[in-house]
Amino acid sequence: MAIVKLASPTSLCCIANQFGMAACMVGQVTHEVCQLLRDIASNKVISLVNPQQVMDGFNEKEFLNCLGALDSTHIPVLCPAGSGKLYTKRKGYASMILQAMVDHCGWFMNIFTGWADRTHDVRIFRNSPLADLGEKGHYTPGMEERVLCGVTIPPIVLADAAYPLKPWLMKPYGGNITRS
Structure with missing residues (x-):
């Protein structure tokens, strides 16, 4: 049933x-x-993809040693009774946040949801199993670091500017870029 x-x-x-x-x-x-x-x-990673194949796909797109791209989005929901302010977005509709990591083709590799609209991406990330796995180095078991231009680079995940910069989590540079 x-x-x-x-x-x-x-x-x-x-x-x-x-x-x-x-x-x-x-x-x-x-x-x-x-x-x-x-x-x-709960709190288990179910992998349906070959990490090396994903890394090779990102390498072809000029993102070297990359295992995925991470961001979050809002999913419209019916507001639970009595919790309108918690779930209502500034745009005026109720939503929950879905944090997702995708592979080089845009296929989901890791998802985490259940947080109300007004929660910041960083808080959701820090409470997700992905953050803990990444910090302990368990998300990429057996994946080797690469040396590029004399710098050792671990397998990385790309994220938007809202996420924290970590050795395994890359975000866009937020400063002023000069020619030098």
């Missing part, structure tokens, strides 16, 4: 009729399955 509900926009009543159950049972079962899946997968 939970698989049917999660895989389609079918109503609880319709699914209940298919399985000879009450609609509330379909809702309860779906909720329990989602809780179980969350408990199994």
Whole structure:
């Protein structure tokens, strides 16, 4: 029942009729399955890509030793009752923030969500499993550092200016650029 509900926009009543159950049972079962899946997968990295293939793809795009690009976006949601200010964006609609890292083709490699609209990207990043894995060097096990122009460069993730600069997390240079 939970698989049917999660895989389609079918109503609880319709699914209940298919399985000879009450609609509330379909809702309860779906909720329990989602809780179980969350408990199994929380704070675990599930990798469906070959990191070396991603790095080679970024190398072809002139981003050397890069394992992904990181940013966040707002997903419009129905505002939970009684929490309008928390979820309402300055543009006037309720949203949650999705932090995502993509590969060289734009495919999702890592996602983290669940934070209300008014939360800053850095706070979300610091509370995500990705930050902890990156700090401990566990996100890129077995990936080698490269030496470019005499400088040792670890595998890196590209991010926008809102994110902190780390040895493994690169962001745009924020100062004045001169010819020298």
